Amino acid sequence: MNPIDCPLCRLDQSTVLFAGPHWLAIDAQDPVYPAFTRIIWHAHVKEMSDLTRLERTDLMGVVFEVEAIMRKHLNPDKINVASLGNQVPHVHWHVIGRWHNDPTFPDAIWSTKAQSADERARSAAHRKSLARRLPEYHDALINHLNGLYS
Ligand SMILES: [Zn+2]
Numbered sequence: 001m002n003p004i005d006c007p008l009c010r011l012d013q014s015t016v017l018f019a020g021p022h023w024l025a026i027d028a029q030d031p032v033y034p035a036f037t038r039i040i041w042h043a044h045v046k047e048m049s050d051l052t053r054l055e056r057t058d059l060m061g062v063v064f065e066v067e068a069i070m071r072k073h074l075n076p077d078k079i080n081v082a083s084l085g086n087q088v089p090h091v092h093w094h095v096i097g098r099w100h101n102d103p104t105f106p107d108a109i110w111s112t113k114a115q116s117a118d119e120r121a122r123s124a125a126h127r128k129s130l131a132r133r134l135p136e137y138h139d140a141l142i143n144h145l146n147g148l149y150s
Pocket of ligand 1: 003
């Protein structure tokens with residue numbers, strides 16, 4: 001894929017929380033799942049096994065750092081860590097905080113699950129409260145990654 005056509009090469013720089021040596025940590029800005037951080041390898045690399053052992057360790061290391069900071073500051077019921085990358089040739093990891101009252105729990109966020117009106121209202125209220133706590137998580141994550149990688 002030509003970088004000009006690649007949405008991850010042309011991503012909105014305002015979403016970048018931290019630029020590491022070989023990866024970016026970004027706020028996925030998902031309106032339904034606000035606690036969603038994505039770690040994207042800079043270069044066009046399709047599979048984890050295309051990376052060297054050291055690069056894999058670097059990438060997984062930051063994924064687990066993000067998970068730990070998300071746990072500490074947002075205390076989700078569960079954190080989902082996923083690598084799909086079916087649409088772009090950039091290895092990337094999704095780190096997603098999940099709560100029992102989010103719209104698709106306990107299924108994957110990409111699943112479809114019908115919610116009752118009450119469930120939709122509870123999910124919306126939870127998202128609103130989470131949105132207020134998000135800046136603290138992002139600030140803590142930026143500070144933590146700065147301490148590790150700067
Ligand atoms: Zn790209």
